[in-house]
Amino acid sequence: MKRMLISGGTSTIGKAAVRHFVHNGWHVWFGYDTAREKAEALEEEFGPSAVAFRLNVRDNGSISEAVRSIDDLDLLINNSGIFSSFLTEALTDEEVGRIFDVNVTGLFRLTKAVLPKLKEGGSIINIASLNAFMPTFGSTTHYDASKGAVVAYTRSLAAELAPKIRVNALAPGLVAAPYLDETSDIRRIFEERSVLKRMVTAEEVAHALYFMAENTALTGAVIPLDCGYTTG
Ligand SMILES: NC(=O)c1ccc[n+]([C@@H]2O[C@H](COP(=O)([O-])OP(=O)(O)OC[C@H]3O[C@@H](n4cnc5c(N)ncnc54)[C@H](OP(=O)(O)O)[C@@H]3O)[C@@H](O)[C@H]2O)c1
Helix, strand or coil: CCEEEECCCCCHHHHHHHHHHHHCCCEEEEEECCCHHHHHHHHHHHHHHEEEEECCCCCHHHHHHHHHCCCCEEEEEECCCCCCCCCHHHCCHHHHHHHHHHHHHHHHHHHHHHHHHEEEEEEEEEECCHHHCCCCCCCCHHHHHHHHHHHHHHHHHHHHHCCCCEEEEEEECCECCCCCCCCCHHHHHHHHHCCCCCCECHHHHHHHHHHHHHCCCCCCCEEEECCCCCCC
């Protein structure tokens, strides 16, 4: 049985990934930071193949405690990430630091801690964003720059860890979630500009992650999954 760890396992994308990998016979350890109840519900839904633990990527103590309880891994998915929206004139050092601490440094921290547990032939997938490549909704320079860093980190780490470990990134467009209802401005902007005229589903993201985990020729790749937003 293959084994993986995903951070932010109760998020929109995380939940779909846990579900997809468990259904395909993997054992999944998934981290939550604040969403303990959601994590417990997911454990109940999936049974013994899905195990939750507290994992705050801003805290090395939390990371080492979580990683201590896992065995050898085939896959790490760095999925945890936070988002906010500020015009440059209102953006503080603290807010830039908060976003980078989770979206970039958090990924360095978790990867470093997990690396000794990753089996030869295993892989790492980082969740970037289409925002790494082009502006989307405005007022997100700090988030966009953090995801640009994820792309550069992915390519550089792929070169460093080859041929033992593959490293790739997925760059999703806007992912459908209950809060993105008909009245959502960002949904309207995304759907107007994407050539498929719709959002990405979390299941489509999970499916792409599975392909990236299983395809042994893939490394240093950053795959856009954005309904053609970046081609439109
Ligand atoms: N949704 C989209 O449209 C979209 C598009 C492109 C890229 N992405 C990226 O995809 C990833 C997942 O996005 P999402 O929308 O599914 O997430 P989400 O629903 O907004 O949830 C954020 C996730 O990150 C976790 N998290 C936040 N701070 C953390 C910390 N300090 N340590 C560990 N975990 C932490 C949260 O855990 P708790 O809830 O337990 O606190 C939660 O699981 C993110 O990296 C995001 O930037 C999302």
